[in-house]
Amino acid sequence: MAKVVVGVDLGGTNVRAGVFTTDGSQMGEYVQNPSRAQEGFKITLEQILLTLNQAMERAGVVSAQVGAIGMAVPGHIDAVHGVVRWAPNFGERKGEVFEVWRDVPLADAIRARLQIPVYMGNDANLAALGEYYYGAGKGTAKGLVMFTLGTGIGGGVVLTHHQIQGNARWQGGILLVGMNGGAGELGHTIINWHGRRCGCGAMGCVEAFAQRDAIVELAREKMRRNPNSLLNTLTEGDPAKITPALVAQASEQGDPTAIEIWDEIGTYVGIAVATHINTFNPEVVAIGGQIAKAGEPLFKAIHRTVRDYAIPTLLETCRLGLAERLDDAGILGAVALAQQYAGEG
Numbered sequence: 001m002a003k004v005v006v007g008v009d010l011g012g013t014n015v016r017a018g019v020f021t022t023d024g025s026q027m028g029e030y031v032q033n034p035s036r037a038q039e040g041f042k043i044t045l046e047q048i049l050l051t052l053n054q055a056m057e058r059a060g061v062v063s064a065q066v067g068a069i070g071m072a073v074p075g076h077i078d079a080v081h082g083v084v085r086w087a088p089n090f091g092e093r094k095g096e097v098f099e100v101w102r103d104v105p106l107a108d109a110i111r112a113r114l115q116i117p118v119y120m121g122n123d124a125n126l127a128a129l130g131e132y133y134y135g136a137g138k139g140t141a142k143g144l145v146m147f148t149l150g151t152g153i154g155g156g157v158v159l160t161h162h163q164i165q166g167n168a169r170w171q172g173g174i175l176l177v178g179m180n181g182g183a184g185e186l187g188h189t190i191i192n193w194h195g196r197r198c199g200c201g202a203m204g205c206v207e208a209f210a211q212r213d214a215i216v217e218l219a220r221e222k223m224r225r226n227p228n229s230l231l232n233t234l235t236e237g238d239p240a241k242i243t244p245a246l247v248a249q250a251s252e253q254g255d256p257t258a259i260e261i262w263d264e265i266g267t268y269v270g271i272a273v274a275t276h277i278n279t280f281n282p283e284v285v286a287i288g289g290q291i292a293k294a295g296e297p298l299f300k301a302i303h304r305t306v307r308d309y310a311i312p313t314l315l316e317t318c319r320l321g322l323a324e325r326l327d328d329a330g331i332l333g334a335v336a337l338a339q340q341y342a343g344e345g
């Protein structure tokens, strides 16, 4: 029987796994368990193994049939050595201090138990790879840049031999990861060098302007200044009740204040998108993440800004829009990564 691969999406709340054939069809359904990310490495490792075993069981395969495991992890990943260099959502409380994962040899720990090779990548990077093969990229686009809008802003860049010059023999989409795995931090694209302070310590990153909390803050301010806005009705006048989903609900109902909010957020995102169109000249730019569900008013502003800031001859050939895999791009990227290695086998 042909080998299969397993994709794993390790998150701060849940760990999810799915089994796929090497040509990309899913076997069985996704399996999900709590990742227990705050309870230390040993416990999280057992949760991952439990999820892997359940996924294989549900697909009716045994570990000997699995050619590779691909794994999406939020953090800085050293893919060559299979080490999580830093993952701020994972760790263990020791007294007053929460000690986050530093240099955790996760791939080897799983391999030692299952005798299956494990290939890891950063979750936002792998989401771009998943979107490339299973979403807007269709597996054939000549390059793809993806932004994931959410609690933070992540991103990834998929190149093909069309984006490079020289005699590269590889075909298909390959992730840009940089020399020590840190590339693709599109959320830290600086859109205003003396702008807001970002969580990374720099100023003016697109994440500082357009992450979830910045949207909430902007909405609260707008709501105060526009007492007639539907936002006041939907929140019963309580700014604490504001969420991006609620702003989206108000804009869908035509509330001008809510539309203004998406217009401003889309302008910020659009500047970052234009920068990356100019850098990578991709065929596709996909905007994913839960915030992207705001839809039309957000995308209208992104399109307008990109038109004003990107180089027109590069924009001409670029398809920009909502990502197609809003909920499982990460796991599908892990599958795609595993397939590239299992295919060598």
Ligand SMILES: [Zn+2]
Residues within 6 Å of the ligand: 187, 188, 198, 199, 200, 201, 202, 205, 207, 208
């Ligand atoms: Zn930043």
